[in-house]
Amino acid sequence: MKILPKGANVPLTSAGTVRVELRWPAGRGVLDAVCLAITGEGRVPGDAWFLFYNQPQAPDGVIQLSAFTVGQTNCILHLDRLPASIEKCVFAATLESGSFRELIGATLTATPQTGEAVGFTLTEAADEQALIFAEIYRHATGWKFRAIGQGFRGGLQPLAEHFGVEVSHEPPGASPPPPESRPPPAIPAPAPTPEPAPERGSVEPASPSPAPPSDSSRVRRSRGFPFKTLAALIILLGGGAGALWFFYPELLDDPSQLFKDSRDFVARLPAVYQPATCAWTDAEVFERYHALGESYVKILQRVDRGNQRLASLRLALGKADAQCPASFLEDSRQEIDQLEKLPVSQWIGEATQLNGCAGLMIKKIESALNEETRPIVIQRLVHEADRARNLESDLTNISRDLAYLSNKTGRLIDGFKENLDACP
Numbered sequence: 001m002k003i004l005p006k007g008a009n010v011p012l013t014s015a016g017t018v019r020v021e022l023r024w025p026a027g028r029g030v031l032d033a034v035c036l037a038i039t040g041e042g043r044v045p046g047d048a049w050f051l052f053y054n055q056p057q058a059p060d061g062v063i064q065l066s067a068f069t070v071g072q073t074n075c076i077l078h079l080d081r082l083p084a085s086i087e088k089c090v091f092a093a094t095l096e097s098g099s100f101r102e103l104i105g106a107t108l109t110a111t112p113q114t115g116e117a118v119g120f121t122l123t124e125a126a127d128e129q130a131l132i133f134a135e136i137y138r139h140a141t142g143w144k145f146r147a148i149g150q151g152f153r154g155g156l157q158p159l160a161e162h163f164g165v166e167v168s169h170e171p172p173g174a175s176p177p178p179p180e181s182r183p184p185p186a187i188p189a190p191a192p193t194p195e196p197a198p199e200r201g202s203v204e205p206a207s208p209s210p211a212p213p214s215d216s217s218r219v220r221r222s223r224g225f226p227f228k229t230l231a232a233l234i235i236l237l238g239g240g241a242g243a244l245w246f247f248y249p250e251l252l253d254d255p256s257q258l259f260k261d262s263r264d265f266v267a268r269l270p271a272v273y274q275p276a277t278c279a280w281t282d283a284e285v286f287e288r289y290h291a292l293g294e295s296y297v298k299i300l301q302r303v304d305r306g307n308q309r310l311a312s313l314r315l316a317l318g319k320a321d322a323q324c325p326a327s328f329l330e331d332s333r334q335e336i337d338q339l340e341k342l343p344v345s346q347w348i349g350e351a352t353q354l355n356g357c358a359g360l361m362i363k364k365i366e367s368a369l370n371e372e373t374r375p376i377v378i379q380r381l382v383h384e385a386d387r388a389r390n391l392e393s394d395l396t397n398i399s400r401d402l403a404y405l406s407n408k409t410g411r412l413i414d415g416f417k418e419n420l421d422a423c424p
Contacts, residue, residue, distance in 0.1 A: 001109060001117040006149040007300050007401050013112035014142035018077045020091055022133065024106035026071030031093040031103070033073035034156070035063055036163050038135075040087045043164030049086075050165045051075075052156075063089065077136065079143055087393075088137030090163070092130060094156045100125035108133040110145050120147035124307055129155040139390050146397070150404070278357035285357045289391060292354065295347055296398055303405050306339055306412045313419060324423035332419040339413050344406040351399040358392035 004010060012018065022033050037049035037058060044050050048059050056065035062081040067074040077089060091108055100106075100122065109119035120134045128151030135146050152158040157167045280288065313332060316325045365385045372378050 001119055003107075003119050003121055004145070004147040005300065005304065006120070006123075006147050008297070009144050009146040010118055011139070012110060012118060012136060012143045012145040013079070013115050015080050016113040018079060018113075018136065018143075019111045020075040020077060020108065020136075021111070022073045022075075022091070022093060022106070022108045024071055024103050028102050029095055029098050030070070031073070031095065031106070032156075033065060033068075033075065034092045034094060034159070035065060035075055036090045036092070036160075036165070037063060037082070037086045038088050038090055038163060039085050045083075045085060047165060050160065050163075079136075088135050090132055090135045092132040092159055094130045094159065096129075096155070099127045099129060100131050100151055101127060106133075110134070110136060118145045120149065122149060123304075124149075125151055128153050130159040132159070137393070140386055276356055276360060278360050279353075280357060282361055285354055285361065286391070288350065289354055289395065292347060292350055292395075292398065295343070296402065299342055299344060299347070299402070299405055302338070302342060303408055303412065306335055307408075309335055310412060310415045310419075313416075317419070317422065329420060329423055332416040336413055336416045339409050339416075342409055344402055344409055348399060348402045348406065351395050351402060355392060355395040355399065358388055358395055361388040362392065 002010065020035075022031065024031050032053055035051040036044055037051075039045050048055075049063075051058060051063055051065050053065070053068055056068075057063070060081065062078045062083075064076045065073065066076070073093075075091065082089075093106075095103075104122055104125060107119055107121045109117055111117040122131070122133070125131065130152040132148045132150045132152075134148055136143055137146065138144075152162065160167045278285065309331070313328060317328065362385060365381055365388060369378065369381045369385065372381060
């Protein structure tokens, strides 16, 4: 079995059934496995595609969670039967108490019917109660496996809301409120004896109704209100104009200077709409994408080494009796210097530009498909469109991971600086 580092991906299979297993040290906590089927919009198509222990099966049984035992949960995924709208299946887990820092060593594996099994082992975690282990996603004509390791504080709710699932705050299985106790019905009072009807021709005197307000008072109020409002507006406008000319007397000579800045701003606006462009050819885009992927792996590995180095230095500092360990300060300074030189921000900008180029590539291919009628050419264009969509999807994921690595790098630098403060 091949174990992938966080962020890495590998081809899994082209079709068939995949068995996914989540295992963890049973004595450290209880994990609740979760599987979410995600569309191209990054959301679940409906609550039926959000699987957990209370809803272990997707529509038509295409995904099935099973074996909810201590230390293990299984999932069967029928790739051939998944709807075309499902782009990926995300495998995660939540904790009722504690954090994933205590579940280091938990492993998720995916075993296809044909081919090598792959997996991801959790090697680092923070104070998080939900974590995405991995995802299986469409790529060209097959499926790939990506190790993720992204955590969420707060448990199931932030994880579900991240993919568009609304989580009810009402606890499941809550019993309905007991029926209200009603007092026994009171004995009805005897009906009053009806009064005799007035004699024919007699007229019952009507009770006097209050006189309506006079029209004159209504007219006076309706005339007074607009007059006072108009007077207040005139006073405010006059005061504002006086203050403006007091502080800016040059406006008396040329009142048009008041609108000079807005005219300059309008003049700087482009006269016509400028569509998005790409500075590279399609071949250059794929070359730069491969270079981006190589740099991303190097950055990921360097951040992982920095995290391990920080942990070892903290351990050595904790074991020291009186003074800081030898080379403690120098090692911390070297780590700070190397982490600050990581070009994470540069590659985030590169990924953003390449993502825009991939979007333009997709539009160009789709436009050609709409006008093409030759079957051989259509087949080639469909293949190119799938390749461009996979490129855009990978670039989106790399941009997200690079943003996480940028944040992680900043936290590591702060940690090494705390080492320097601990040993003045």
